[in-house]
Amino acid sequence: DIQMTQSPSSVSASVGDRVIITCRASQDVSSWLAWYQQKPGKAPSVLIYGASRLQGGVPSRFSGSGSGTDFTLTISSLQPEDFATYFCQQSNSLPLTFGGGTKVEIK
Amino acid sequence: QLQLQESGPGLVKPSETLSLTCSVSGGSINTDSYSWGWIRQPPGKGLEWIGNIRSSGTTYTNPSLKSRVTASVDTSMNQFSLRLSSVTAADTAVYWCATYTRAQRFFAYWGQGTLVTVSS
Numbered sequence: 001d002i003q004m005t006q007s008p009s010s011v012s013a014s015v016g017d018r019v020i021i022t023c024r025a026s027q028d029v030s031s032w033l034a035w036y037q038q039k040p041g042k043a044p045s046v047l048i049y050g051a052s053r054l055q056g057g058v059p060s061r062f063s064g065s066g067s068g069t070d071f072t073l074t075i076s077s078l079q080p081e082d083f084a085t086y087f088c089q090q091s092n093s094l095p096l097t098f099g100g101g102t103k104v105e106i107k
Numbered sequence: 108q109l110q111l112q113e114s115g116p117g118l119v120k121p122s123e124t125l126s127l128t129c130s131v132s133g134g135s136i137n138t139d140s141y142s143w144g145w146i147r148q149p150p151g152k153g154l155e156w157i158g159n160i161r162s163s164g165t166t167y168t169n170p171s172l173k174s175r176v177t178a179s180v181d182t183s184m185n186q187f188s189l190r191l192s193s194v195t196a197a198d199t200a201v202y203w204c205a206t207y208t209r210a211q212r213f214f215a216y217w218g219q220g221t222l223v224t225v226s227s
Binding site: 001032034036042043044045046049050053055087089091094095096097098099100101 | 153154155156159167169170171203205208211212213214215217218219220
């Protein structure tokens with residue numbers, strides 16, 4: 001199985017801050033990497049797929065980069081509605097696997 | 108836009124079988140564009156992929172659960188189902204059904220999730 005390691009596990013930030021979350025795969029996943037946002041009590045929703053493709057309707061302050069084993073999700077200017085938990089997920093090979101999550105909290 | 112809704116018992120006894128159904132609306136389940144997946148999340152923990160099924164009935168299952176998982180699809184009812192046998196407390200989780208886009212390989216649409224508790 002491909003292990004997905006996210007860092008940090010949590011981050012405290014203020015509105016307007018730039019936040020960067022990293023995800024490292026234990027093996028090459030090419031660009032088959034998606035990022036999801038999850039709010040308490042809700043299902044995850046996709047932000048980024050294909051490592052860098054913004055899902056329709058997602059604000060442009062979210063961006064993704066990377067390929068191979070190292071990926072980043074950047075929130076350029078944190079908004080109040082962005083306080084949530086973020087997960088990466090690889091789909092290069094089965095079983096599909098998720099990172100452990102990064103909780104973005106209010107500073 | 109597709110909508111998914113899980114249904115099934117919220118409480119299952121240890122050693123019994125967990126059964127969930129996902130009803131799909133807003134589109135046909137009989138498409139090659141998507142496969143239909145199950146993901147779970149134990150309370151306070153991360154996400155675990157359980158498996159996907161295509162409308163043809165082809166299944167893809169997490170090896171960690173493979174011996175206990177049975178997935179099926181009913182195209183006439185626009186539903187797909189999950190059975191997980193021999194459950195233990197470790198299977199207590201929120202279970203989601205979701206649509207997996209085969210071309211872009213991500214979960215695009217999710218149900219609202221259902222909490223299943225394994226307890227006697």
